Ligand code: C2E
Ligand code: CA
């Protein structure tokens with residue numbers, strides 16, 4: 001038994017050691033990824049359920065690692081957040097998304113672009129100026145940018161986050177609370193925050209018509225949106241039944257594989273044209 005335990009211990013140490021090495025390697029690769037042009041953005045359409053028009057797109061980051069292939073953002077963004085790399089990467093995302101929005105506008109499709117803003121970015125002293133300067137540089141009206149922030153963004157320094165979001169909102173940028181319902185103290189900050197959109201987290205949409213609890217949570221968020229005059233967006237809509245239910249229930253916007261997965265720019269353009277030509 002003792003021998004066994006010893007082996008276990010060694011195995012344990014070895015695997016932690018390997019985890020640390022892998023993490024270090026990931027951080028190293030991440031620090032070169034921008035310069036090596038390994039990032040690109042894909043765009044997922046957001047649909048107005050009443051008019052069946054595409055009103056905008058969420059920009060989502062993709063990392064094509066030279067050896068390991070596509071690394072999902074859920075895997076590398078937490079690493080980039082913990083070592084601060086997200087600040088530079090996030091600025092690249094914003095810049096790229098605004099460049100794309102300007103192109104689409106010049107081609108006659110002035111779509112709104114939603115960009116995910118990490119809590120770490122929001123904590124940066126210069127973040128408001130950085131965002132406003134980026135809009136200026138690309139000649140994008142502020143009303144065409146939406147920033148998606150999660151509830152955790154408000155937790156470390158509420159008054160600082162409130163002040164910054166107010167400045168962004170006053171400039172004309174709209175703010176969405178992402179993954180709504182998965183964080184804490186939603187009602188307290190909703191009163192103070194200049195937010196216009198609530199995004200129902202996809203975990204509540206997945207089993208929307210199967211799990212009664214999820215149905216009730218989605219209903220509650222839709223009603224909350226109505227009473228606070230916030231637009232509700234459902235993410236992760238995958239079926240016609242979910243789309244029908246949400247639109248009947250009064251949820252105004254939706255995105256998800258039912259309409260389209262996130263697409264590279266050219267494919268996104270084709271999608272918009274065929275969707276509106278139906
Ligand atoms: P998120 O912001 O909640 O984005 C929604 C995620 O759901 C995306 O995953 C999207 O591809 C996926 N999705 C869309 N429709 C469906 C559907 O119908 N069914 C299912 N099951 N999933 C769907 P993705 O692209 O892998 O991104 C994961 C997360 O990584 C994002 O979650 C966001 O938190 C983060 N992320 C992505 N891009 C950025 C970025 O540029 N900056 C920051 N800070 N975070 C980002
Ligand atoms: Ca998002």
Ligand code: CA
Pocket residue numbers: 178179199201202235
């Ligand atoms: Ca989300």
Ligand code: CA
Pocket residue numbers: 179
């Ligand atoms: Ca998420």
